[in-house]
Amino acid sequence: MNPKRFFIAFIVTFVFIFLFGFLWYGKFMQDIHNEVPMLWRTEADFGSHFPWLILGHVVMAFFLTLLYARFVPAGGAAAGIVLGILVACLYIGNNLVTFAVQPLTTKILGGWIVGNLLEFGIAGAIVGALYKPSTAV
Amino acid sequence: MRRFSLAFLAAFVFIFLWGWLYNGVLLKDVYTQSLWRPQNETISLFHWIIIGQAILVLAFVMIYASGFAGGGVAAGIRLGIMLEILAIGARMMMYAVQPLPAKLIVYWSVGGLIEMIVTGAIVGAIYKPTTSAAI
Numbered sequence: 309m310n311p312k313r314f315f316i317a318f319i320v321t322f323v324f325i326f327l328f329g330f331l332w333y334g335k336f337m338q339d340i341h342n343e344v345p346m347l348w349r350t351e352a353d354f355g356s357h358f359p360w361l362i363l364g365h366v367v368m369a370f371f372l373t374l375l376y377a378r379f380v381p382a383g384g385a386a387a388g389i390v391l392g393i394l395v396a397c398l399y400i401g402n403n404l405v406t407f408a409v410q411p412l413t414t415k416i417l418g419g420w421i422v423g424n425l426l427e428f429g430i431a432g433a434i435v436g437a438l439y440k441p442s443t444a445v
Numbered sequence: 446m447r448r449f450s451l452a453f454l455a456a457f458v459f460i461f462l463w464g465w466l467y468n469g470v471l472l473k474d475v476y477t478q479s480l481w482r483p484q485n486e487t488i489s490l491f492h493w494i495i496i497g498q499a500i501l502v503l504a505f506v507m508i509y510a511s512g513f514a515g516g517g518v519a520a521g522i523r524l525g526i527m528l529e530i531l532a533i534g535a536r537m538m539m540y541a542v543q544p545l546p547a548k549l550i551v552y553w554s555v556g557g558l559i560e561m562i563v564t565g566a567i568v569g570a571i572y573k574p575t576t577s578a579a580i
Contacts, residue, residue, distance in 0.1 A: 329538075346479055346480070348542055348543060348544075349541075349544050354541065354542060357541040357542075358541060359541075360537045360538070360540050361537070361538050361541035363534075363537050364534045364535065364539075364541065366534075367530060367531070367533060367534030367537065368534035368535065368538075371527055371530045371531045371534065374527060375508075375528075378527070379511070380511075391508070391511075391512075394504045394511075395504070395508075395528075395531065397500055397501070397504035398501050398504045398505065398528060398531075398532070399535060400497075400500055401496075401497040401498060401500035401501030401502075401504065402497065402532070402535075404494070404496055404497030404500065405464075405493065405494050405497040405498065407490065407493050408482070408487055408491060408493040408494045409476075409482055409487050410480060410482060411481075
């Protein structure tokens with residue numbers, strides 16, 4: 309483990325997934341989400357739960373970086389993309405289950421699937437490009 | 446490939462049964478809000494649950510086979526814990542945007558942790574790489 313590189317990769321990944329989430333899910337998909345308003349918190353309620361959103365992103369960025377460091381620490385961006393896409397598939401599987409039990413629209417489901425693939429594919433590339441093990445494996 | 450298929454099938458059967466037992470039976474009374482589809486609608490979309498769980502298990506086994514294989518049950522459990530904590534991060538975000546009761550997030554996370562630990566143990570016990578070197 310290379311703590312300095314790990315920390316840099318974690319911070320950059322956190323900033324990326326937070327900005328991506330804001331743009332993709334919060335802006336680009338806003339109207340699509342609003343087709344089923346009963347599924348979402350009101351603006352004020354969301355504001356009071358905002359720390360959970362930040363904490364969730366921190367946890368995800370940290371453990372994606374940790375997973376990469378354990379998975380293929382010297383694999384570079386390409387290995388990071390592969391890991392990111394596999395992690396996205398975990399979330400996509402979960403999205404499909406959620407679709408069966410919650411009244412999500414197919415547009416929401418499609419947007420989440422594409423969002424997951426882009427988000428984790430790019431986040432994996434970032435981690436892979438930035439993280440280097442302290443000694444060659 | 447045979448070991449991969451066996452690990453996938455065993456983990457899928459476990460996740461399917463665990464999901465039914467935990468969410469469908471134990472937590473049945475917690476799903477009472479208007480956030481959920483009526484039961485008959487969920488039944489008509491049941492194939493998405495099966496496809497979703499199959500994709501999830503396939504991704505789990507592929508991650509294990511690509512970077513953790515050779516470590517056995519312990520490596521599988523470690524992977525399961527890491528992937529579940531990633532999922533807990535996603536649940537925190539879900540909690541921020543959806544009016545879900547906090548206790549449901551806790552129940553999902555406890556159930557998810559058990560599910561992924563057992564899944565990791567199953568995959569780690571069954572899957573063996575063809576050569577001893579992991580990627």
